[in-house]
Amino acid sequence: MEFQAPKGTRDFYPKQMAWQNFLFDAWRRVSIRNGFEQIDGPVIELLDLYQIKSGGEMVGQAFRVRHPETEDEQFAIRPEFTPTLARMVAEQANTLPKPIKWFSIPNVCRAERPQRGRLREHWQWNLDIIGLDSMTADAEAIFAAVDLMQELGLGPEHVRVKISHRQTIGHVLSKLGVADDKMVNAFELLDKRDKIEAQAFSQGASKLGLDGDRLDRFDQTCRMKYAAGQLHLLRQQIGIEENLEDLEDLDEKLTAFGIAPWCEYDLGIVRGFAYYTGTVFEIHETSGAERAIAGGGRYDNLIELFGGPKMSAVGFGMGDVVISLVLADKGLKPEDVSPRPHAFIIPEGDDMTGQVTQLAGQLRQQGLHIRFSYKSTRNMGKLLKEADAAHARYAVIINDQIQQDLVNLKDLDSGTQSQVNASQLPDLLQANNTG
RNA sequence: GUGACCGUAGCUCAACUGGUUAGAGCACCGGGUUGUGAUCCCGGGGGUUGGGGGUUCGAGUCCCCUCGGUCACCCCA
Structure with a gap:
């Protein structure tokens, strides 16, 4: 074979293309009936766009594009869609009716080694609500994600929405004695607690001022899970009296939306990105197989960072790869969804x-x-x-x-x-x- | 970027301790049974054994490099 598709990319022959269309159609159907409008942006962006967000953590993973004449390395193939979204919102923020409810299905590329559930190019359903402070926004985003799960034949027995809140975790940590300036480090440690050795975990915790009994409580806290509707138990056991308002509000709305059986609170969910400011959530296969199917949360500072007004925002992303794997695992992925001739x-x-x-x-x-x-x-x-x-x-x-x-x-x-x-x-x- | 394992036809595999021109099933294409989705029969296209180099009289088989795949790390959509 003289030519091959680049590493980590896929060719879509008719059968695969039919599946891709089937999935995209489901994404569109669900987005639209939940009141979202579709947008898209350029496949390449100025490289600087990815420098803005929290020190340019994404720049290293982006494919670079040179202008053939100037040879300047000034473009990047989009590694994610959120910066484009933030740019678009910031530009038109004053004229757009609020709240802004947009979805997109961009392909995004990252120059990392492919592995199960993660390729160099994938298509990602992004769904965001901007300019609505109420937790209704968070609940509605989660509802749309659950709606999609259901649309594809998945039920609460297959997948779980794991929800946490950065401020709630912050309160727990601060109660245990973690200083405010070490909070970010604590989130990072929390995020990787299951991937590192117990010893490395204790060492990291120790640097944050968590030893002995406090370490145990920290560990215990991030392993606690409570079903939606059981928030009072979480309050009791953690012993926080304050600042559960967001989660309590969210809990009420998830219940009203009728998706409480799909959701649970899991303080171990942190999300890697630093820009999340409140609610964070991931959807996982219930037994923990495969990677997170979707992940998202609230990012109230981002639009401002991109030169727009201060606007609250909440949203999530779901890639085509993991959801397809999960459906195949469960025997719920149709063998052939090619259009049938009449x-x-x-x-x-x-x-x-x-x-x-x-x-x-x-x-x-x-x-x-x-x-x-x-x-x-x-x-x-x-x-x-x-x-x-x-x-x-x-x-x-x-x-x-x-x-x-x-x-x-x-x-x-x-x-x-x-x-x-x-x-x-x-x-x-x-x-x-x-x- | 780091590590481990793996590369023979589109797929699943075969080819004795290195030994003629690398085979089979399925799939695909064409034809036959004058026929209603089956079965059966005949024929056909497809491989520089992922690529390159080395050892050897001789390499799919042994060695090195490289490319790709898979999985994990890193990181996260």
Whole structure:
């Protein structure tokens, strides 16, 4: 093979493309019925755009693009969409009706080694609500994510929304004696507690001023999980009296939205990005298989950072790779979602090719998905097999009787066949439109 | 960027301790059985054994490099 697709990228042959479209359609359907509008931005952005956010942590992972004439290394292929979103919001902030509810399905690229669930290019459903301070926004974002899970056949037994809050964790930590200026370090340590050795964890904790009993409580705190609707237990056990308002508000709204059974509070969820300011959440497969399906949270300072007014914001991202893996794991990923032809036209007898193309043309102009064979064989068995391979819903078998407006309509799912009027075909086929 | 394992046809695999022209099934394409999705029969396209170099009379097989895949780390969408 002389040429290959670049490392960590995928080719989409018809079958894979059909799945990708199926997933994107679900993303769009769910976004739209939840009141979001679709946007997109450029695939390349000025490299500087990624320097703004928290010290440019993303710049190192971005593919660089040089201008062929100036040779300046000033562009980056977008490694994530949030900076583009923030830029777009900041630019039009004063004229856009609030709250802004946008979604997008951009492809994003990162120059890291591929591994399970993480490739160099993937498509990411982003959904954000900007300019709404209320926890209704957080609840609505989570609802949309859950709505999508349900749309794809997943239930609370398959996936769980794990919710935390940076200020709540901050209070717990500060109560345990972590200084404010070490809070960011504490979040980082919390984030990687399951990935590092117990000893490394204790050492890190010790640097933050957490030893002995306090360390145990820290560890215990980040492992506690409470079902939505059980927040009072969390309050009791952590022993915080204050600042659970956000979570309590959120809890109420998740319950009202009817998705409490999908959600739990897990103070171990931190999220790697530094720009989150409040709620943070991830969706995981319940047994912990695969990576996080989605992740997001509140980032109330970001629009301002990009030169806009101070606006609250909450949103999440969901990549196409992990959700597909999870669905496949659960046996919920359809084998083939290619569009099904309404009918496959088969000639019976000699010299029918003219009638086949004529009928195909007529039906296609009616908006129907029609196919026929290019083979010269008149072997009915082979032609039906071809119709079956194309996943056609019906076979329309035509012979001389088409002169009398008569054709045979064979239901390829049930195997039954009947004679019908050719002129009725558009109605008959449309009535069983399976896409 | 670091580490581990793995690369023979589109897929699953075969080829004795290195030994003729690298095979088979499935898939794909064409044809036959005058035929309604099966079965069966015939034929066909496909591989510089991922690529390059080395050892050898001789390499798919042994060695090195490289590319790619998988998984983990790093980091996180």
